[in-house]
Structures are given as C-alpha cells and as structure tokens.
Amino acid sequence: MSYPLVRVLPGIALAISIVVVSTPSICQEMDEKFEHWPIDLGIRGTLGVARDSSALGTLIDRTEFRKPIAILILQNGSENEPVLESLSRLVEIRIEDINVDVDLDSSINTLIWIDNRSPEMIPTETKSRFKNYATTILEKRGSVFVCGPHAELVGHSYMDKQMDAPNAIKEGLNLFPDCLLELEYASTKEAESSLRTALAMSPKCVGVGLESGTCMLLGNRQIRVLGEGRGVFYLAPGTYPSERVHSIRDTKPKVRELDKLLVDLTQWRREAIDRSLPRFPPKETLQPNVPTGRLLIVGGGGLPPNLMNRFVELAGGPDNAKLVYVPCEEQDQVSEEQSTVEMWRRMGVKTASFIHTKDRNRANEDEAFLEPLKNATGIWFGGGRQWNLADSYYGTKAHRLMKQCLERGGVIGGSSAGASIQANYLARATPIENFQIMAPGYERGGLGFIQGVAIDQHFSQRNRLPDLVQLAKTYPQLLGIGIDESTAIEVSGSIAEVSGPGSVFFVDGAKLQADGSPSFSKLQSGAKYDLIKREQLVP
Numbered sequence: 001m002s003y004p005l006v007r008v009l010p011g012i013a014l015a016i017s018i019v020v021v022s023t024p025s026i027c028q029e030m031d032e033k034f035e036h037w038p039i040d041l042g043i044r045g046t047l048g049v050a051r052d053s054s055a056l057g058t059l060i061d062r063t064e065f066r067k068p069i070a071i072l073i074l075q076n077g078s079e080n081e082p083v084l085e086s087l088s089r090l091v092e093i094r095i096e097d098i099n100v101d102v103d104l105d106s107s108i109n110t111l112i113w114i115d116n117r118s119p120e121m122i123p124t125e126t127k128s129r130f131k132n133y134a135t136t137i138l139e140k141r142g143s144v145f146v147c148g149p150h151a152e153l154v155g156h157s158y159m160d161k162q163m164d165a166p167n168a169i170k171e172g173l174n175l176f177p178d179c180l181l182e183l184e185y186a187s188t189k190e191a192e193s194s195l196r197t198a199l200a201m202s203p204k205c206v207g208v209g210l211e212s213g214t215c216m217l218l219g220n221r222q223i224r225v226l227g228e229g230r231g232v233f234y235l236a237p238g239t240y241p242s243e244r245v246h247s248i249r250d251t252k253p254k255v256r257e258l259d260k261l262l263v264d265l266t267q268w269r270r271e272a273i274d275r276s277l278p279r280f281p282p283k284e285t286l287q288p289n290v291p292t293g294r295l296l297i298v299g300g301g302g303l304p305p306n307l308m309n310r311f312v313e314l315a316g317g318p319d320n321a322k323l324v325y326v327p328c329e330e331q332d333q334v335s336e337e338q339s340t341v342e343m344w345r346r347m348g349v350k351t352a353s354f355i356h357t358k359d360r361n362r363a364n365e366d367e368a369f370l371e372p373l374k375n376a377t378g379i380w381f382g383g384g385r386q387w388n389l390a391d392s393y394y395g396t397k398a399h400r401l402m403k404q405c406l407e408r409g410g411v412i413g414g415s416s417a418g419a420s421i422q423a424n425y426l427a428r429a430t431p432i433e434n435f436q437i438m439a440p441g442y443e444r445g446g447l448g449f450i451q452g453v454a455i456d457q458h459f460s461q462r463n464r465l466p467d468l469v470q471l472a473k474t475y476p477q478l479l480g481i482g483i484d485e486s487t488a489i490e491v492s493g494s495i496a497e498v499s500g501p502g503s504v505f506f507v508d509g510a511k512l513q514a515d516g517s518p519s520f521s522k523l524q525s526g527a528k529y530d531l532i533k534r535e536q537l538v539p
Contacts, residue, residue, distance in 0.1 A: 028403035034395040042221035045138035050215040051183040053147040070110035073098040109142035115150040155181040178269045185209030199236040206268045207234035223263040238275030264431040271441030280444040285477045286452035288531035293406035299457040300416030301485025304500030314411040315378030318348035324376045325354040328384030328417045363396040373401035377410040381418030387429040390445030424448035437467040472509030472518040480507035494532040
C-alpha cells in the first residue's frame with residue numbers, strides 16, 4: 001500500500017511515494033471459541049429414564065445404591081400399585097406426593113418419580129420442584145429415576161404431542177443435557193421421521209429414541225441401556241452432508257466394540273454443536289508453521305536423552321525459566337505433588353508449577369488459576385487421554401495464554417496425549433476406548449499451537465500407520481505425523497527435526513503411491529523435514 005507525500009521546498013514540489021510492506025502476523029491465531037462448547041461435561045450421580053414404570057425393577061436390580069433408602073414421589077394411579085409392591089421388596093421406600101413440597105433429609109440419596117401424565121399436563125411449578133429435588137440428589141452423587149410418559153421432561157427439550165400442537169418443541173429440565181428424548185420410539189419410518197422433525201427444530205440437540213421395555217442410564221457422561229430394546233442416537237446434518245445414527249444395546253461387546261454398549265454424551269453434544277459450525281478441517285491446506293517459539297513433541301513411553309534439558313534451555317535456563325506443567329487427567333482433583341514439577345526442581349529450575357482443572361469457567365475466568373501462565377516461558381503437557389485437555393482448555397483464556405507463551409518466544413512440549421493436543425486437529429480423541437483415530441466431536445479439539453497437521457503417538461509400538469493413512473486419505477489437506485515412543489520432533493518455523501531412538505512418519509495424503517495410498521517418509525534421529533513443502537531436507 002502506498003501513500004503520496006508532498007514536501008514543499010524552495011521553488012520545488014516533490015511527490016514522494018512511501019511504500020508500506022505488509023508482513024504476515026507472527027501471532028498464534030486464536031479462532032477457538034469458548035462459548036461454542038459445553039461447560040457442564042457430565043453429571044455427578046446417576047440418572048435413569050424409562051417409558052414404563054414396570055421397568056423400575058430392572059433399574060433397581062441392576063443399579064448399585066449407596067444406601068437402601070429411596071423416596072418415591074408420584075402422581076397417583078391404580079396401575080402403580082403392583083410397581084410399589086415390587087419395589088418395597090427391593091428397597092426401603094418413602095412415598096410422597098409430587099404435587100406438594102417434600103422435605104429431603106440427608107439420608108435420601110435415591111429419588112424416583114412415577115407419573116401417569118404426559119409432559120405437557122404437568123404444572124410448571126411441579127416441574128421446577130422436581131428439578132430442584134433431582135439436582136440436590138445428583139450433586140451428592142445419588143440416583144434419580146424417572147418412569148412414565150412424563151420422563152421426556154428430563155431432556156433439554158421434548159415434543160408436545162397434543163393434537164393441536166404436532167411436533168412443537170417445548171423446554172425440558174435439561175437433566176439429560178442437550179438431549180431430545182423420544183421414549184415411545186419404535187423402528188418405524190413414522191417414529192424416525194418424528195424424531196428427525198424435532199431435531200430439525202433443535203439442531204444442537206442429540207436425538208435419543210428408546211425402544212419399548214428399555215431403560216436408559218446416564219452416569220457422569222456415559223449412557224448405557226438396560227432391557228430388551230435399543231437406544232438410538234441421532235444428529236441432524238447441519239453443515240455435514242448427512243445425519244448421524246448410532247444404536248447401543250444391553251449386551252456383552254466384543255473387544256474394541258464398547259461403542260455398541262456405551263455412548264459418551266459429551267462427545268455427541270460436541271458433535272451436534274460442531275455440525276452448526278463451518279466444516280472442520282477446512283478444505284484448504286493450512287500451513288504448518290511456528291513462527292516464534294519452539295514445539296517439542298514426544299511420542300510417549302519416555303523421553304529421548306537430554307530432551308528435558310533442551311526444554312529447560314529453550315525456556316530460558318534453570319535461573320530464568322518459568323515452567324508450567326499441565327497434567328492430562330479425568331479426575332477433578334490431582335495430587336499437589338507432580339513428578340514433572342519435582343524433576344524440574346531437581347534440575348535447578350527456580351520457578352516451576354502446575355495447573356489442573358475440569359472446570360471450563362475456572363480456566364476462562366479465575367485469575368489466580370491463570371496467573372502461572374501469564375509469564376510462562378515453557379509449558380509441558382502430560383500424557384493420558386487427550387480429550388481431557390480439549391474439554392478443560394479449548395477456547396478458554398488459559399488457551400489464549402498458552403499461545404501467548406509461544407508468541408513471546410517460549411517453548412511448548414508434551415508427550416503422548418501432550419503431543420497430539422499441540423495440533424489444531426485432534427487425533428485419537430474418542431472417550432469410549434481410543435482405537436479410532438478420527439473422533440467426531442473432538443476433531444476440532446486440538447489447542448492449535450501448529451496448524452495443518454494431525455499428530456499420533458506410540459506409533460510403531462501400536463501399529464498405528466494404517467490409521468494415520470486412513471486419516472490422510474480422508475483429509476489430504478492435513479499432514480499426518482506419527483511419532484514412536486521415546487522419540488520426538490522439535491519444530492521451529494516449518495522445520496521438524498527428529499531425535500531419539502525410534503522413527504517419525506510423515507504421511508502425505510496429497511501425494512499418492514502407485515496403489516493409491518498416501519506416500520510417507522520415515523525419518524530417524526538427526527533428520528529434518530519441511531512441514532510446508534512436505535519433504536525431507538537433504539543435508
């Protein structure tokens with residue numbers, strides 16, 4: 001861009017053109033949004049639903065209670081008498097009327113609501129009262145069961161089935177977060193069409209159909225079914241070309257088939273949201289480049305010799321480094337003694353700490369929690385299951401501060417899960433087992449310290465090349481990187497240098513071999529690879 005500048009000299013007028021050269025921003029891009037993703041990642045207790053109250057016996061017989069005490073609040077009906085008689089043989093019960101206030105003393109940890117009314121027939125005050133009761137029980141990790149036509153109320157929304165309001169969507173109690181429940185589901189085109197129509201009006205919800213004679217249980221974030229039928233899960237197409245449909249049964253799954261028994265609700269909720277956003281990864285090739293700072297990316301199973309010394313050196317040395325360790329844990333609380341922090345202190349590092357939270361609000365707003373990141377010169381991510389790091393930090397202020405560490409010329413490192421999380425595409429992030437390299441709902445979950453790549457680890461040891469080849473064929477715009485155990489790459493700019501005893505595989509889906517499979521390079525210690533040009537550098 002040029003701007004004319006006129007300077008008047010005695011007797012002379014000069015027209016001078018000043019050229020301003022635009023240079024690409026060296027800042028880490030921060031396009032991850034906090035508000036897009038679930039804050040409540042699971043429930044604390046157990047929540048069960050069934051269409052028929054006769055299913056209560058199955059629920060109670062198959063569910064462990066902390067104490068044999070239950071409170072049963074119900075709308076009266078003679079058809080409930082056999083159920084009550086059966087329940088009284090299984091647990092100690094106390095019967096209350098849902099239409100009046102109930103005193104929940106501290107001994108109550110199981111709450112059952114039987115009702116013969118449809119959701120739209122239940123007064124607003126009654127719904128609010130029950131939600132308060134249920135929240136109290138679940139917060140102390142108790143059990144809540146809802147049986148009857150009204151049970152669809154516990155979802156985010158439900159279908160009003162009155163004749164004068166066909167397929168109208170009404171607000172539910174959201175105890176089953178972001179779910180639209182159909183508890184009279186049958187595998188007919190009419191039933192499927194009804195659920196799809198409802199989802200079209202609530203596209204960010206997960207549609208759940210429960211077949212006859214079947215109960216559904218949500219514990220923390222996992223759903224399973226008990227009884228004869230299936231639980232069927234739907235997602236509307238959104239920005240994707242087709243809907244997603246999956247079913248689970250009460251069965252003994254084969255090895256690597258746990259997804260036929262369990263559903264991770266948080267993953268499905270994330271995918272429903274993801275389908276409302278622009279497609280990811282974008283079709284255009286993103287340039288893998290780290291313009292400031294360094295990345296150390298380790299394939300798990302131990303570190304290459306002297307790699308942690310290299311990390312401390314890049315962070316400023318023992319006297320000047322300000323190091324933060326980020327464990328990858330599913331638990332809300334972790335030990336105050338972290339071995340990585342203790343190792344740094346034995347190395348003479350004067351400023352070393354760790355952060356951990358499962359509370360996204362805390363990672364976004366708690367200034368005391370965020371303080372160690374504000375001046376960090378080095379951040380190390382631990383191993384585990386990488387979706388935990390996405391749940392906790394993606395799109396938060398903590399995430400922004402992590403990227404600013406690189407902008408200041410700092411270093412970010414990590415091993416195993418701490419390797420995969422560094423890419424913007426998050427590989428192998430399925431919460432139910434980790435055998436699938438592509439995890440809908442978590443693909444847009446990496447912390448994005450480097451774009452345009454997908455990183456897998458424990459690579460040769462777990463025979464993961466076929467998986468990375470599959471990913472590269474699906475997303476040729478991404479460069480696949482597979483790293484063996486005790487092996488690492490150091491990334492500066494667009495150059496990755498290998499260290500350690502194993503190999504690093506670079507899989508390029510944009511270049512095909514004679515058999516149609518992606519080409520790949522297998523590099524050993526000392527070799528360098530240009531991530532943008534997708535080729536090995538010749539010494």
